Amino acid sequence: MSVTVRVPAKVNVQLAVGGVRDDGYHDLANVFLAVGLYDEITVTPAESLTVTCTGPGADQVPLDRTNLAARAAELLAARYGIDPAVHVHIDKDIPVAGGMAGGSADGAGALLACDALWSTGASREELLGICAELGSDVPFSLVGGAALGTGRGERLTELPVGGAFHWVFAVAEGGLSTPAVYREFDRLNEGVDVPVPVASPLLLDALRTGDAGALAGALVNDLQPAALSLRPSLADTLRTGTDAGALAALVSGSGPTTAFLAKDAESAARISEVLIASSTCRTARVAEAPARGATIL
Template sequence: MSEPVGESAAAGAVHVRAPGKINLVLKVGPVSEDGYHPLATVFQAVSLYEDVIATPAEEIEISVTGRQARQVPTDESNLAHRAAALLAEATGISRGVHLQITKNVPTAGGMGGGSADAAAALLACDLLWETGLAREELGHLAAELGADVPFALTGQTALGRGRGDELTPALARGRFHWVLALSEEGLSTPEVFAAWDALPAAGPEDVPAPLEVGEDVMQALVSGDPHRLAGVLVNDLAAAAEQLRPAVGTMLADAVDVGALAAVVSGSGPTVAALAPDHAAALEIAGALRAKQCADEVLVVTSPAPGARLVEPVRESS
């Protein structure tokens, strides 16, 4: 049996791929004393990935190409940079790394692109530096970086509680087909939560406690039936995202108008995920949304998808 970790490290480069996500359900509670909102969410990873290639360097360096690359910082504020620095500190590593990030997940789109970068960077640096941390240990470090980072490591489907970082794997059968309506300009997550706080319905008396994901959601996932799943999609932040970006409401309405079973804002937006009954229908819905010109870009993806993983080097035939 081959040893992919050793081969990649010996070759001087490690290539890791991590998925973006959508929130099938996102319930939000009133802001706590620590400044955070309690959440109850269902994450599902989708087939839209961030690629991170780690190579040896004297210091931690970041370069970015791909979708909306110009909007991504390459300094210490980059979440992948922070991930590498955190791993180095935790393991006593004094070496550097160059992280080449190729973006496919939209920036500030509510799909966890930066979190996927961080998860990929954690795994890539762990393999490159041969620190040998278990996935559980990487998960603990991931939680220090942000609520969505642990899920980008695990992928598939999971319930998220607390700040979204307390994960419980969830069973989902079958494959779901989505049409993503993307916006070139992202939304600030803190601004969306602040807008939600200001909504009349966002008061503590209007939010049930504790927040829970309903059994109907879990049954829909287990059934693998997109029609059942369509009936439980919800995002409490949708109204706030639409208030800040009215085009979000247009994308939601247009998606259903052209045949989607349902449409939901992912995370804090502005990305809209429209659920299709099958792949053929997804292609038709995508074409109709492009014709309406309600989004800057329209993509077709599937879910669930695996979490951060090593991409094997191409082997030359002998």
């Protein structure tokens, strides 16, 4: 017997970052939007906990107990007194280390798959609590759709979305360390009175009404200056996609993937072709949003 779960990538349409807290984290107003790029996680009973991975960037994915999918299995098993003896296989399609929560998606997917395999009967609230232990983005990977994350991003309020949004994601060569980007954010804002992060009413209204033009005018990522400071070449990618007709462009999360909001599917396809031909990124992917959260197949 095995269980397979499909889980989506995300883009942060607003990432408002507050000052560093005493615990080292930052308070956030993080508006997540799940997009139609997916990893598939399959769990199968085994003699011991093992992780394998295939797909683009699989060689960059850790296969030991630091992998969030393995940690998810261990946390759920510990809670219910179960031996976490499963083989977790990750079929990657979400860019690795790209600011699209691929590792978080794998954690959420493995958690839901193990819950089904072991028939634990865990409530949604219990699963979300374990997700929050795993990482700030993991709860949203379970929920999907659109949501506002507060605290360090783990406290979610689901948001209504009134239509489909068309995106292009330019995948950069190599990754960017999320902790390094936050450290650079702190360095760039040293001595600055960083405001308390709040969600933009204009952005929330654009999501609710499905208005791509209004959403384009409200996109913001407070980590973008830090990501560009560490990887200046991303500015060329952003400019290329904007010149190709994107309504708006921004770094996705902590990067280095860059995200381009398009008017429609045809525009998205054209922007993707231009980006791939430009040599300013490794490849480009087209996806619609919102997408469902972790789903058993």
